Amino acid sequence: xxxxxxxxxxxxxxxxxxxxxxxxxxxxxxxxxxxxxxxxxxxxxxxxxxxxxxxxxxxxxxxxxxxxxxxxxxxxxxxxxxxxxxxxxxxxxxxxxxxxxxxxxxxxxxxxxxxxxxxxxxxxxxxxxxxxxxxxxxxxxxxxxxxxxxxxxxxxxxxxxxxxxxxxxxxxxxxxxxxxxxxxxxxxxxxxxxxxxxxxxxxxxxxxxxxxxxxxxxxxxxxxxxxxxxxxxxxxxxxxxxxxxxxxxxxxxxxxxxxxxxxxxxxxxxxxxxxxxxxxxxxxxxxxxxxxxxxxxxxxxxxxxxxxxxxxxxxxxxxxxxxxxxxxxxxxxxxxxxxxxxxxxxxxxxxxxxxxxxxxxxxxxxxxxxxxxxxxxxxxxxxxxxxxxxxxxxxxxxxxxxxxxxxxxxxxxxxxxxxxxxxxxxxxxxxxxxxxxxxxxxxxxxx
Ligand SMILES: Cc1cc2nc3c(=O)[nH]c(=O)nc-3n(C[C@H](O)[C@H](O)[C@H](O)COP(=O)(O)O)c2cc1C
Numbered sequence: 001x002x003x004x005x006x007x008x009x010x011x012x013x014x015x016x017x018x019x020x021x022x023x024x025x026x027x028x029x030x031x032x033x034x035x036x037x038x039x040x041x042x043x044x045x046x047x048x049x050x051x052x053x054x055x056x057x058x059x060x061x062x063x064x065x066x067x068x069x070x071x072x073x074x075x076x077x078x079x080x081x082x083x084x085x086x087x088x089x090x091x092x093x094x095x096x097x098x099x100x101x102x103x104x105x106x107x108x109x110x111x112x113x114x115x116x117x118x119x120x121x122x123x124x125x126x127x128x129x130x131x132x133x134x135x136x137x138x139x140x141x142x143x144x145x146x147x148x149x150x151x152x153x154x155x156x157x158x159x160x161x162x163x164x165x166x167x168x169x170x171x172x173x174x175x176x177x178x179x180x181x182x183x184x185x186x187x188x189x190x191x192x193x194x195x196x197x198x199x200x201x202x203x204x205x206x207x208x209x210x211x212x213x214x215x216x217x218x219x220x221x222x223x224x225x226x227x228x229x230x231x232x233x234x235x236x237x238x239x240x241x242x243x244x245x246x247x248x249x250x251x252x253x254x255x256x257x258x259x260x261x262x263x264x265x266x267x268x269x270x271x272x273x274x275x276x277x278x279x280x281x282x283x284x285x286x287x288x289x290x291x292x293x294x295x296x297x298x299x300x301x302x303x304x305x306x307x308x309x310x311x312x313x314x315x316x317x318x319x320x321x322x323x324x325x326x327x328x329x330x331x332x333x334x335x336x337x338x339x340x341x342x343x344x345x346x347x348x349x350x351x352x353x354x355x356x357x358x359x360x361x362x363x364x365x366x367x368x369x370x371x372x373x374x375x376x377x378x379x380x381x382x383x384x385x386x387x388x389x390x391x392x393x394x395x396x397x398x399x400x401x402x403x404x405x406x407x408x409x410x411x412x413x414x415x416x417x418x419x420x421x422x423x424x425x426x427x428x429x430x431x432x433x434x435x436x437x438x439x440x441x442x443x444x445x446x447x
Contacts, residue, residue, distance in 0.1 A: 010345070010346040011343065011344055011345070011346050012343075012346050012348060014317070015313045015316075015317065015343050015348060017033070017317065017320055018032060018033055018034055018313060018316050018317070018320075018327075018340075018343055019032045019033070019340075019343065019344055020032065020033060021066075022066065022303075022325060022326065024234060024267045024268070024303065025265075025267065025302075026231050026232055026233075026234065026267060027231070027232060028110065028176065028177075028232050028234060028267070030066030030067050030110060030326075031066045031108065032065070032066040032340065032344075033066065033320070033325060033326050033327060034064065034065045034066060034316070034326075034327060034328075034329060034339075034340050035065055035066065035067040035068070035069065035305055035307075035326050035327065035328040035329070036061055036062070036065045036067070036068040036069060036109070036328065036329060036330075036333050037069060037307050037328035037329060037330035037333075038069040038070060038071055038072060038114040038179065038181070038238070038330075039071055039330050039331075039334070040071040040072060040082050040085065041054060041057060041071055041084070041366055041368065041369040042082060042083055042084035042085070042366075042368035042369060042372060043057070043084050043366035043367070043368045043369060044084045044085060044086035044087075045084075045086075046084075047087075048074075048080075048085075048086055048087025048089070048090075048093055048096070049086065049087075049093065049096035050086045050096045050097075050099055050100045051366065053366035053367070054086070054100070054366055055099055055100055055103040056103070056364050057364050057365060057366050057369070058070070058100060058103050058104050059103045059104065059106065059107050059364075060337045060363070060364035061333050061334075061337045062103070062104045062105075062106075062107035062108065062109040062111075063107040063108050063109070063341070064337070064338060064339060064340030064341045064344070065109050065329070065333070065340050066109060066110065067109055067110045067112060067326070068104045068109045068110070068111055068112065069112045069114055069179050069236075069270075069328070070100060070104075070111070070112065070113050070114050071085070071086070071114065072085065072114045072115070072116035072181050072186075073085065073086050073087060073088040073097075073113060073114065073115060073116060073166070074087055074088065074089055074116055074117060074118065075088055075089055075115050075116065075117055075159070075162040075163050075165070075166035076089055076117055076158075076159055076162045077089055077127060077128055078117075078122070078127040078128060078131055078132075078133055079116065079117030079118050079119070079122065079127075079159075079162075079187060080118065080122060080126045080127055081116065081118030081121055081122045081123075081126075081186065082118075082123075082126075083123075083126065083368075084368050086100070088113065088115060088166040088169055088170065089162065089165075089166065091169065093169065094169050094172050094173050095173075097113065097169055097170065097173035097175070098172075098173040098174055100173075101113070101170075101173050101174040101175045102174060105174065105176075110176040110177070110234070111174075111175050111176050111177075112175060112176060112177045112178060112179050112234060112236065113166075113170040113173075113175045113177075113178050113179070114178070114179045114181050114238070115163055115166045115167065115170070115178050115179070115180060115181060115221075116181035116186055116187075117159060117162070117163075117186060117187035117188070118186050118187060119132075119133065119134045119135070119148065119186055119187030119190045119196075120132055120133070120134035120138070120139060120140055120145075120146070120148040120187075120190060120196060121140060121185055121186055124146050130146075131149060132146045132147075132148045132149065133148050133149050133150075133151050133155070134148035134149075134150065134151070134187065134190050134196055135150070135151065135187075135190050135191045135193075135196050135197035135198075135199055135203065135204060135213070136148075136150050136196060136197055136198040136199055136204070137149060137150045138195065138196050138198060140185070141245055150199070153201060153202075153203070156203055156213065159187070160213070160216045160217055160220050161220065163180065163217045163220055163221055164220040164221060164223065164224040165224075166178070167220075167221045167224045167225060167228075167235075168224050168228050171224075171225070171228045171229045171233060172228075176232075176233070176234055177233055177234025177235060177236065177267065178221060178225075178233075178234070178235060178236070179236040179237070179238055179270060180214075180217055180218060180221060180235070180236070180237045180238065181238055182214050182217075182237055182238055182239045183238040183239050183240040183270075183272035184240055184272055185240070185243070188213065188214050188217060189239070189240060189243075189249070191203060191204070191210060191212070191213035191214060192210050192211060192213070192214050192249060192253070192257060193210070193243055193245075193247075193248060193249050194207075194210065194247035194248065194249070194253075195243060195245040195246075195247050195248045195249075197210050207253060207256060211256070211257065211260055214237075214257070214261075215260060215261075215264070218235075218237060218261065218264050218266065219264070221235055222235055222264065222265070222266075234267040234268070235266050235267055236266060236267055236268040236269065236270055236305070237261055237264075237266050237268075237269055237270065238269075238270040238271075238272050239254065239257060239258075239261075239269070239270075239271065239272065240271075240272045240273075241254045241271060241273070241280070241290045241294065242254065242280065242281055242282065242283070242290070244281075250280075250281075250282040250283025250284075251280040251281075251282065251283035251284040251286075251290065251293065252282075252283030252284055253283065254283075254294070255283075255284070255293075255294075255297055258294060258297055258298055259297070261302070262298055262301040262302050266302055267302070267303070268302060268303045268304065268305055268326065269294075269298060269302055269303075269304050269305070270304070270305040270307070270328070271290070271291055271294055271304060271305070271306060271307070272307065273290065273291070273306070273307060273308035274308050274309060275308045275309050276289070276291055276306050276307065276308040276309060276310055276315075276319050277289045277291070277308075278290055278308070280293065289322070291304075291306050291319075291322055291324060292322050295322050295323045295324050296323075303325045303326060304324045304325070304326070305324070305326040305327070305328050306319055306322065306324040306326070306327055306328070307327070307328035307329075307330065310327055310328075310329060310332065311332055311353045312348075312351060312353070313343050313348045313351070332353070334355070334363070334365065334369070334373075335352055335353060335354065335355045335363075336351055336352040336353070337363060337364070339351055355373060
């Protein structure tokens with residue numbers, strides 16, 4: 001059955017749950033349940049300001065979804081995690097932050113700035129003096145990873161304040177909220193993780209003490225929001241439920257984290273997953289998906305955003321059955337910026353799920369992001385297909401392998417990457433956008 005929306009639009013009533021409005025506890029209304037997931041696009045200027053191409057890319061994707069979460073922005077100079085990442089670490093960047101917020105909001109979505117520190121995962125060449133820092137001097141697993149310097153207590157406190165300062169800038173720049181990036185192995189997660197946090201002061205030790213930094217960041221961000229914004233400013237928190245390393249974060253640890261976060265009057269929790277339906281590896285004796293376990297634990301204390309390979313409206317409908325009220329789309333919106341509009345207009349069968357290699361201009365994708373996608377095709381067309389053995393993730397070039405995983409549509413190859421991580425060592429220059437050729441050579445050489 002199709003329902004008239006007004007004018008000639010007709011929505012298939014089956015998909016109405018995707019398009020229902022949603023109200024956060026602070027009263028802010030979203031026009032529907034679909035969210036744009038945070039995605040780094042490598043397209044900002046070297047000085048940390050956003051580019052026109054980047055603003056246009058967001059604007060093109062901001063008229064369908066109810067909420068857009070930006071790519072991560074660094075709150076401290078030594079937290080910059082990516083080439084072409086935009087900054088939120090100093091007041092002179094407020095006009096740049098403002099341009100992005102306006103570009104999103106003018107199209108009708110609420111705009112959330114994702115605030116971040118990369119910790120031990122930052123490429124040394126991107127930060128002052130190559131001074132890579134973390135909770136402890138434990139590098140990411142793999143050969144050639146920089147050994148981070150353990151932050152002093154004073155420095156930890158200073159980074160907590162930096163998250164607050166970035167929040168103030170977000171408020172001044174007109175964002176509707178911030179998302180604290182506590183996921184994907186970056187600094188906040190590094191403090192929570194028993195792998196990267198071996199401290200014995202008040203910031204580490206027991207599980208409770210490893211929570212100190214994430215919760216201090218939440219408190220500071222909330223304090224600043226209360227001081228500088230009205231009650232309608234949104235504060236969300238993103239986390240990854242498990243880590244592969246031993247020791248590492250388990251589902252049991254995550255349940256403790258979310259119990260604590262639920263007490264903090266956050267507007268939402270966002271579970272970072274590549275597969276919405278993935279199941280726990282350790283820590284709970286439960287065969288249900290991670291998201292179901294998390295949603296059950298959180299209950300109606302705080303809304304949860306789910307994400308991960310939700311390609312079609314039917315995938316989204318099924319995901320809503322878990323009780324999660326909001327669903328984020330990442331790659332799906334790169335590939336089809338009109339995903340939500342097509343559902344709203346009853347044209348859901350026209351949703352595109354595989355990127356058209358001829359359509360960069362039409363899709364309004366900045367060159368660096370387009371190149372990242374192109375590398376993925378190159379890699380997926382290479383001998384990687386034929387061999388799936390033996391590999392572990394290596395240094396900062398992991399990012400290219402992630403692109404590969406993100407954009408390849410072939411389940412077999414994606415699965416093989418997920419289950420048998422690939423061991424590739426690249427020369428430093430292959431990390432840069434113009435290093436595509438070297439990267440390709442290296443891949444063929446090593447696999
Ligand atoms: C190109 C790209 C960049 C990403 N950058 C970020 C980021 O800056 N912050 C973040 O929390 N997650 C990031 N992610 C993860 C996505 O938010 C999302 O969790 C993931 O893509 C799975 O959702 P999808 O299957 O809908 O793409 C990125 C993903 C992609 C594909």
